[in-house]
Amino acid sequence: MDNNERQSSLNNTLCGRLLVEELVRCGVMDFVIAPGSRSTPIVEAIVRHPVATLHVVVDERSAAFFALGYGRRQRTPAVMVTTSGSAIGHALPAIMEADQSDVPMIVISADRPVELRHSGANQTYEQVGIFSGRVRWQLDLPCPTQYTVFEPLLMSIGQAVANSAHGPVHLNMQFRKPLGPVDIDDLAALCLSVDQGVFDRPAMARWLDTQEPFCRWYPSARAALLRGNTDVSEVLALAQRGMLLIGGLDDDEGRAKAHELAMTLGWPVWADITSGLRGTLDGAHLGLLDAALSGSDGLWSETPDVVLRVGGTIVSERVQRWASTASLAMVAVTPRGRRHDPFHGVTHQVATSLTDFGTILSSRQLNTHLSSGWTRLCERLRGHGLDVKASIVEHGGTDSRVALRLFEELPSEVAIWVASSMPIRLLDTFGFEPRVARDLTASRGVSGIDGMFA
Known part of the structure; x- marks a missing residue:
């Protein structure tokens, strides 16, 4: 042979x-x-x-x-x-x-x-x-x-x-x-x-x-949060470097429940530009995480140990890749159990609504006191993201500056539909205004450029 x-x-x-x-x-x-x-x-x-x-x-x-x-x-x-x-x-x-x-x-x-x-x-x-x-x-x-x-x-x-x-x-x-x-x-x-x-x-x-499965699949919030060795809340309670990722959300109820979950956990949180929550989560929000990761190779080695991911599609490939290397667990909650996991990092997939998951999770004892080292790193990520954005504003290409100018100067009550490819990526990377909620939508399922003016 x-x-x-x-x-x-x-x-x-x-x-x-x-x-x-x-x-x-x-x-x-x-x-x-x-x-x-x-x-x-x-x-x-x-x-x-x-x-x-x-x-x-x-x-x-x-x-x-x-x-x-x-x-x-x-x-x-x-x-x-x-x-x-x-x-x-x-x-x-x-x-x-x-x-x-x-x-x-x-x-x-x-x-x-x-x-x-x-x-x-x-x-x-x-x-x-x-x-x-x-x-x-x-x-x-x-x-x-x-x-x-x-x-x-x-x-x-x-x-x-x-x-x-x-x-x-x-x-x-x-x-x-x-x-x-x-x-x-x-x-x-x-x-x-x-x-x-x-x-x-x-x-x-x-x-x-x-001897654990690569990923555990749960048909409901109750199945995922039953007391026992595979209780998702027990996994979340182990977090010393926890992080909440919020993907795309289409309705006010989902946004309210995701916001409530963020407040309950008290973890650093990153919200996708299509979540409607990008500017509403105050000091815990890593709004420019994609920008921070794009500007520093050194920050890639500092990863969370437990990630809780809710909502739908996430625009940023960098954020998804970084989060998928969580050392202990990555819990994904989606209404029908649909996977949004292109880097195969999810260890617990829960098919349930945010409402049901949050209701049961609120009765569990969670770890909201993360390590001081993780807190300091998140501050570094925030600062580095702001530095990268400032550099783009001053020295970036025309497309980046035009996208940011439109995003920041359009009234907050205006609904925005963003084209696929570079426009949505640029806004997801650099679009962040503290305490400003944006109603922004994009076709990120298969990222088609058709139908923009239909």
């Missing part, structure tokens, strides 16, 4: 091990296997795992109904694993029943690499979307390579388990030959053999050092 072939075997083996390990950590213990060669990395990981239970069912249709029966009886999903080609098609009747009856079920289909699709290659069919309209969630995962980042895979597995609570989900996983396996038992050693910097990333280091 040459170096390239060994690397492919390493990549596939690691992908399978990460998949099975995270499924088990998320409470999924039973795996129903319909044998086939392309699923070797997954099956090898199941066989090796000390807790996973393996059920071998030769016929794919029977295997799918076995998984369906398990989910119906236990109200927790079993995982059906198939090889590529027509194998996955035999799961359709069971998927239809799981869909109609809201039965928990996870189907994982191994697949050939994307370059073999539509080429006439043996045992290759368009498996992506084969159950569209019948599954609660689906994802096509690319072939693992030496450049694969582990965090998105682990986050996707937790998301699949969460979405399977009331019906089937489908993961399609591509593998390129040679399929492996590689005889390395220790998972951390296997990770290091593919990525030498894995322990330098807080989220992966935390995952490898514990």
Whole structure:
């Protein structure tokens, strides 16, 4: 086996091990296997795992109904694993029943690499979307390579388990030959053999050092804030360098609840320009955090230990990247559990309204006394942000100065619609007026420039 072939075997083996390990950590213990060669990395990981239970069912249709029966009886999903080609098609009747009856079920289909699709290659069919309209969630995962980042895979597995609570989900996983396996038992050693910097990333280091899921998913505020080892309020109470991030908010009720939450916590807070709260949070507000981070590499190493994130999309890529390196936890609260986490830093995802979350959280004992070092750093961030803004005002380009001039001189009662790309980024970076609330809106879902004058 040459170096390239060994690397492919390493990549596939690691992908399978990460998949099975995270499924088990998320409470999924039973795996129903319909044998086939392309699923070797997954099956090898199941066989090796000390807790996973393996059920071998030769016929794919029977295997799918076995998984369906398990989910119906236990109200927790079993995982059906198939090889590529027509194998996955035999799961359709069971998927239809799981869909109609809201039965928990996870189907994982191994697949050939994307370059073999539509080429006439043996045992290759368009498996992506084969159950569209019948599954609660689906994802096509690319072939693992030496450049694969582990965090998105682990986050996707937790998301699949969460979405399977009331019906089937489908993961399609591509593998390129040679399929492996590689005889390395220790998972951390296997990770290091593919990525030498894995322990330098807080989220992966935390995952490898514990037996906790990469991210815990909660269907409600009550589930997230129940007393116990995974109580979100207990996580928040650990904060010595806590920070509140407020994303986009569309209505006055959400803004009022976010403002109330900020006052309850007393933590440093940063509000996105589309939150409507940018200038209303007084001394605790790091309004120019994006500007501060853009002007100093040294401040990137000083990160929060616990982040609570509420609201929708955040414009600033810098702020999101910085917050995602929180050393202990990042808690995200969104009404329908929608992810706003492009850097995969969230450790606790709560699907609930700000109203419900704030109501239950207010009855818990929280740590509002943060470390003095963190308080001093936040003061430095505020000061540095003001310095960067002053420099832009004096020496910046025309676009920056025009955007700021308009933002600061338009009456506060005027509603502002901001175009995508640079206009919204410039205002998010430098638009901050103490004690002034701005009604500002932008299309940041997919950032289209169309419809501006519709």
